[in-house]
Amino acid sequence: MIDLRSDTVTRPSAGMLAAMTSAPVGDDVYGEDPTINRLEETVAGLLGHEAGLFTVSGSLANILGVRALVAPGSEVLCEASAHIARAELGAHAAVSGITTRTWSAPAGQIDLEQIRALISADLGRYFVSTAAVSVENTHNFGGGSIQHAYDALADELDARGLPLHLDGARLWNASVASGVPLASYASRATAASVCLSKGLGAPVGSVLVGSTELIREARVWRKRLGAGWRQAGVLAAAGLYALEHNVERLAEDHANARLIAEVLADAAPGSVKPDQVETNIVVADLAATGKSVPEVVEAARAAGVLVGGVGPTQLRLVTHLDASTDDCRTAAQSLARLLAA
């Protein structure tokens, strides 16, 4: 079975497992897990921040990061299909009391004009204040797109004294694809998260970065949300291994996604624009094929390929380190046959 539903399905390799079993661990609630400490320092360093916090998920890293920037009753702005708005179960409101207003843009892009119109000038204490803007880079439901106006937004927010939150679950992909260093992205944000368990292949975990003070507070809230952990160094070791071995190779995933896009574009013209596939996610629109999403998902499964639906007529394929170029070509050809049938 070739599983292209998500890059979260990646599993630890033999090398990663070996790293996990040989790492020293300790009680992280006491701050005594040396492997976690090393991971947090390493990621903070890579991203140009003072400190890091290892969390059980990217959602948690975002929950803690946004709440560090936005008080209850204030608002964060984000694109309408951002992960924090769509896929975190309303936690920013339900857990943190934070409200949201949204702009909508193709591929989940930053739209400076809309953002400027949304940012609430200080109208006094009886109005909701815009306290941060959050950007997802690459943008998952936007099809793995890189945020092209990222620096322009960061400049705008600097000028207004507003903090930027970066949901960098797939920042690795953005950096490898664009050639922009990780820190060039992340250091523009006051709080940023990255995920180790998607394209990087670690079994569990994300890292939130920010100032020492921001991370100190986030650590307390992590505990309050029930997500402090003990000897999680076994997981942090996987993360460290992933940083060493699995970042540069994301370029292969990107090439594989482009390959898939080209095969599908040939088979079902108009379903995909290959040159818009910037990283490891391919979204194919079935509207013109006359096939339904559940029908194609089912037929693909029967043909040994797992893919997912992400909208009424849209199919998503995600490449990753557990799917080789051959796997991806095979999967694309199977799908091409189904779409052309």
Place this chain on the structure above:
Amino acid sequence: MIDLRSDTVTRPSAGMLAAMTSAPVGDDVYGEDPTINRLEETVAGLLGHEAGLFTVSGSLANILGVRALVAPGSEVLCEASAHIARAELGAHAAVSGITTRTWSAPAGQIDLEQIRALISADLGRYFVSTAAVSVENTHNFGGGSIQHAYDALADELDARGLPLHLDGARLWNASVASGVPLASYASRATAASVCLSKGLGAPVGSVLVGSTELIREARVWRKRLGAGWRQAGVLAAAGLYALEHNVERLAEDHANARLIAEVLADAAPGSVKPDQVETNIVVADLAATGKSVPEVVEAARAAGVLVGGVGPTQLRLVTHLDASTDDCRTAAQSLARLLAA
């Protein structure tokens, strides 16, 4: 001083005060205030709903109404400048744990295409579900605009089985201006609020309407939020008086607003489009006048006219029962002189 900052500044008239002092009252926490009971039944009847709840503010009526429709962690959609998004201090998130996504449209209008794109099809329990759409009619920060696609949205939501929330703080104005009966608007919504202390001139209070069960739950949450009250029949009496005496006369306020708009449009061409003034709110854009908002607000005050700023270059004037046609003409002429100077 002619006060056109808001129609909330209205004060009880002698007739209203007399009604307040002669009304029988009781302990509303026990459900024993006959005047409150009569007000709640009267408003529910007017709006085509089973039951009503008298609340201390329109914000509270909205907080209780939206929470009746949307569970913590789910979302309500609204226009980006809606009162619930901008002027209720994030209560829907901070108090109710509800998250929001927004569309943006001129004059705060319903934009069906954007709303359809935002409504989240049921993608499973790990995604945020759209649980309701909220519409403000008339739309305060949209310049008192009437929602022209109201029925079309209601039809769309009916078809999808999604409830509509109506923030009808100024529904009286919408109804008087459009000729559409109150119940024709409000009965399309599962929960609706109306305000008695704006154009209607009561000192305090709004009413939430909905089903008997919805109101029963809202009553408990009103108490939980600390807003149960005792012998508030003195205020309800003002509301009943307002319903009898101050609804039809809103047409005068609308005419006065149009008058002001015409005077300003003459004095500062392009600042106002009089034919877009549908009800009792005039928003004038000072951009072309070369004057700043604080400067004009201050000069107007010196000339005996109170107005407010509602944006970087926008001035707002609101007509109401405590400002006669002469007052409004005088105020408009004073402002015209300032803008033309």
Place this chain on the structure above:
Amino acid sequence: MIDLRSDTVTRPSAGMLAAMTSAPVGDDVYGEDPTINRLEETVAGLLGHEAGLFTVSGSLANILGVRALVAPGSEVLCEASAHIARAELGAHAAVSGITTRTWSAPAGQIDLEQIRALISADLGRYFVSTAAVSVENTHNFGGGSIQHAYDALADELDARGLPLHLDGARLWNASVASGVPLASYASRATAASVCLSKGLGAPVGSVLVGSTELIREARVWRKRLGAGWRQAGVLAAAGLYALEHNVERLAEDHANARLIAEVLADAAPGSVKPDQVETNIVVADLAATGKSVPEVVEAARAAGVLVGGVGPTQLRLVTHLDASTDDCRTAAQSLARLLAA
């Protein structure tokens, strides 16, 4: 019908209504209601605090007062039958995210030994911190009891640097009965609330007092909870009238309560201890009478007397300005006949 269910049932007198209709009002959201401003200043002065905030209920004053002292995730300590623990619908947790631990004592009294054992020494940031202690004086479910260890607790908390919250809904009664000035009680607390609509007879309203900064914050949260109001000066006028006319006369209510207690103690020995009736509340235990609470409540109603149950075998009678000495004697005699029957 003689209504002794609660002192909240009091209704505005003719004099009070006259005061209400002649008071100048304005828009309190803009801080422009002169009567509210005067009430807030007057009560703050009486209670020895810098500033006051007029609220729609005593529950709201407590919600705002406790949240000003205790951060989300921290705790307030209180007696297990305190109003904030029992009768505010869990708002301190549900709205403010504050947790509670409790001591239990006869008549809801302060128990210094238990409180000392509960106060959490600072065990580090992974433990819940005790952030305040709240005391209700007089204590409603404790039978209108005055807190005799009030100053000792205040001294203890001062020594530890912990703030005291005073739920003074019936502080007027405590002061009149004990002779201790209001400010001698309230100035020991960092935040204190008093109620105008119980024994004082105003239709609606309480006042929270504290420092200027505390009240400024509370004003924002009052708005966030939907309980900002507009021309509520009509209600504030009732409060000011009550302060002038209805405080000293509480002594009559206390005498009437003692009279009732003596009649009941004669009729049903052991049901009440008259010398424990310190203010305007009488709690009678029916255990030895062989009658059930619902049975007696119903029979009393048939005899023209309204009383309430407050426990499996307990009946509560509350005296107030709308029940004269004759009313109270009549009611007590009716009940005496029922209990002795």
Place this chain on the structure above:
Amino acid sequence: MIDLRSDTVTRPSAGMLAAMTSAPVGDDVYGEDPTINRLEETVAGLLGHEAGLFTVSGSLANILGVRALVAPGSEVLCEASAHIARAELGAHAAVSGITTRTWSAPAGQIDLEQIRALISADLGRYFVSTAAVSVENTHNFGGGSIQHAYDALADELDARGLPLHLDGARLWNASVASGVPLASYASRATAASVCLSKGLGAPVGSVLVGSTELIREARVWRKRLGAGWRQAGVLAAAGLYALEHNVERLAEDHANARLIAEVLADAAPGSVKPDQVETNIVVADLAATGKSVPEVVEAARAAGVLVGGVGPTQLRLVTHLDASTDDCRTAAQSLARLLAA
């Protein structure tokens, strides 16, 4: 260094690590991690419940378990030094909106009389309802005590139709020490949690058990709190290994704790009552020794023994599988010298 601060400091053994690296894993957000599924079923079976949920911490299992039983604004009763009241950072209020009232008893025991007095009969919807009682067994801050009135409380709650929540972080210890089967305890509760990373030695993780429906809801809220995880089967494998190898051996830890207690009781008479050491926790009171807690903690560390303070005059030692009988004897003798010095 002999670390007796907590049984959370335990680290995975070589055998456990081998089990972790050979376990099949999958994406648990999709329900596809076979090792997690096996752990959840195994623990549910052991505890006599339908279903289980693997969580990152015991706090999280408690947060999810209590919120399944208690609605926002309702209350859970617990002992005043329970883990849920003291060591979960107020999450039950701050995250779930649940309020708490507490009883206090020596060794954190169930006190039926106090509990009966606290349980709130249904006084109507304007009063806080008691929705559950929570019991910690063994009780951490109570010194690892077994709850002796557990069945009596369960019977009482059954009779009242109230659910019991069991914080069974160390239920393994209670069961091994008392001989009562795990399911005899846990099946009396509607929701129960157990911890794998304390005495059982797994690096991370707890399991919540309950009905299929309760666990389905808890799974959604786990995700909402940001604590869904992906290939956490590596951790679940450690849990399964622990269940097979590390439960019965807890008897050794209990014997070691008794040994420590006896040595300390000899050296500092009155500091410990050895026959009250029921499981793996020893609390020594230094009051009579004239030594301070920080002083003894520091001197012990210098002597190679890590212990913790848990109160103004109290020291805590916890035995576990990484401290042999020799280690414990050595540690006890070192401490004995310090206390007797």
